[in-house]
Amino acid sequence: MANGLTKPVYHFDTLRLRAGYEPNAHQYAVSPPIYQTASFDFRDVEHAKALFSLGEIGNIYTRVGNPTVTALEQRVAALDGASGAIALASGMAAISYTLLNIAEGGGRILASPYLYGGSTDSFKKIYPKFGITIDLARNIENPEKLATEIRPDTKAIFVESISNPNAVLLDLDAIAKVAHEHGIPLVVDNTVATPYLYNPIAHGADVVIYSATKGLSGHGNVIAGLVLESGNFNWQTEKFPQFAEEYYTLRDPEGKKRSFPQVFPEFPFTARIRFNYLNYFGAALSPFNAYLVLLGLETLSERLAKQVQNAQTLAEYLSTHQAVEWVRYPGLQSSPYHALAKRDFPKGAGGILSFGFKGTEAQREAFLNAVQLFHYHVNIGDARSLIVNSPQTTHHELEPDEKKLADLPENLIRISAGLENPNDLIADLEHAFKKAYEID
Template sequence: MANELEKTTYRFDTQRLRAGYDPKEHNYAVSPPIYQTTSFDFRDVEHAKALFGLRELGNLYTRIGNPTVAVLEQRIAALDGASGAVALSSGMAAVSYTLLNVAEGGGRILTSPYLYGGSADSFKKVYPKFGITFDFAKNIENPEKLAEEIKPDTKAIYVESISNPNGVLLDIDAIAKVAHEHGIPLIVDNTVATPYLYNPISHGADIVVYSATKGLTGHGNVIAGLVLESGKFNWQSDKFPQFSEKYYTLRDINDNNRSFLEVFPEAPFTGRIRFNYLNYFGAALSPFDAYLVLIGLETLSERIEKQVRNAGILAEYLKTHKSVEWVRYPGLKDSPYHELAQRDFPKGAGGILSFGFKGTTEQREAFLNSVKLFNYHVNIGDARSLIVNSPQTTHSELEPEEKKIADIPENLIRISAGLEDPADLIADLEQAFEKANT
């Protein structure tokens, strides 16, 4: 069977269960084993030399590679059509290693204002200390004008495929075209969509990042991140000299120094993250956590499909409620993003929606304190339905003007639809609304 897997290109639902794993290589274990080991014995001295010189790829030390983690990397790469992937200990590690890798030495990142609050806050607090500046694009929804905002030292464009918490959709194809015309990569955070709903690489993205904590795993029991690359971007450019830089640690058998482009011609970006940033900054994903992500991936399609369906039902319910000022969900026909949702998200536009609570701050807080079935916390993509007041929690780092630019009013409440019966979810919201208004 393994030989047939190697020869055949399988569809998504087969890949999420099978890709990256050959039972023959793991004592015929049906489920990928958890290799809970720090390091791996060398066959002999020559084997050690080959591994340390990257002349042979294999297991050396779990911080930079582990068989369980490798199955996850290969599986998600197959799902996304990526040439390479590296798994990390959190989604924020995936974001930070990606941005440091692309803008090493300084430069600018042109980014969407519609982002996860932690990302936006780190962009202003952390990266400027490393010589990396972020420009929040005014024309991210008008790609034909976006080129005007690209500067000589702009190193990348960074966006979310479905934004958190507002469900903003962007024309990724058009943004990718602008980026490539200016010789810079497009980086897409695909956390909310997951590869089941959207494949950024097929729409022109060069780098994809995930918080695997969310929908990819879907059970609220692991923190993990992933970085993937398309293998199509030309990193051999004066704008990105770090990829052509030759290192002694990459030397060949004749002790000639080599670059990451030479050693990893198909995946220099993730190769460089693994052997520079992961190796020395150390945000390694544990084998057990990688196993949990793999288990989550096995039910990805079924989970996301129902979450999308539940999100649509909840959005329609909230639209007509007397205590709701507005609803934002790209799956709604009156959403400004409905046309993009129809074009780019045929399986649905995610399980995240937000609404404006009509009432006082005290009533809004009473509503949140009254929910019984929804879990009140900051995760998303869980099998359980979640609810949170994003402006005061996940996006509380943003200053008032930043919230205005990101279109996050103080009365916004975010829902991450889970797998419960939608009638029970609606009943829970209804009783909470009633208590808030008494």
């Protein structure tokens, strides 16, 4: 569990290796052990009593807590400067538990239209059935006008810090200000940026979400998610009556029911996800998968730095190519997000970029069929370079008007830069362009 989180006294590069794990508490094992167990013995009846009454925090059952998973939660919390964290089985579990925890019982979420396709589609298909309406904002890039889209029952603003696939950047400080003026939290999906490139809490975010499937783990070998909280948002207002609810399970030694903010004042949001949503909806991260994410985190800084370099090189190569209509990458001078990138992303604005393929649909398909080094699949943030036709795959759920709003033209091709030698990547693209243009 994310109690007693390591405070970020060390620098980022030290924390990604050391935070949240003390070898002397684990048989002096240098690498965090995989606690592959479903359940944990009680020492005696007194111990069981203490754990269940929350008098002592400890492990009971891996669905709600496990030492390998706890190490991951505490490590990422330290990287983000969060007061609490919870790891879950996927990024989608992180998003759904977060939004349900905020708007359960009904309400609205104001969301950026620039999102992963699965997020947008789930917003339309699933949440309304739970009484939650998700409005796609028209003014997410004009924070001064965004307030006009906040309704009395709007309960949060949801954005991606670097959007997938267009790498849209937003002025999160300004958006956070609008949210806070209306007594609602800003929720940021920081998956593409990772904490190495961007710290949402430092820019006013109240809740941070990760699909750890991507850059955090970085090797394309695990599905995982995390939710973090800043500890700064006041959930005890009329908008969020669920945080005032008092539960028998949280009772004090005298048997008086208590609420989450009473028992977990530093991290009521993630504690509520843990004991309500994770406990009963059950999308638990396995200890083995938590270990893989921890292992990936050990090289987060080096991977992201190289991916940013490779993305920049590929963006520059593509932007002068005659087979390319346009390139979207905030590192390019020509990008409308270049100034924001320089201000808020000093280490680079991510490893994903997209470009418009100039040619027919058949030529575009021939191009994708001809790449040899790039992997053609839906993931991002892998050590290997990846390529995909997003509008037809990762965002295929979007209807034409939604694609228009999300600015996803049919000829968009997304690249997730890996760690290869960039000359090999360029040679692969060059070869594929040639093959594509062999078709009339």
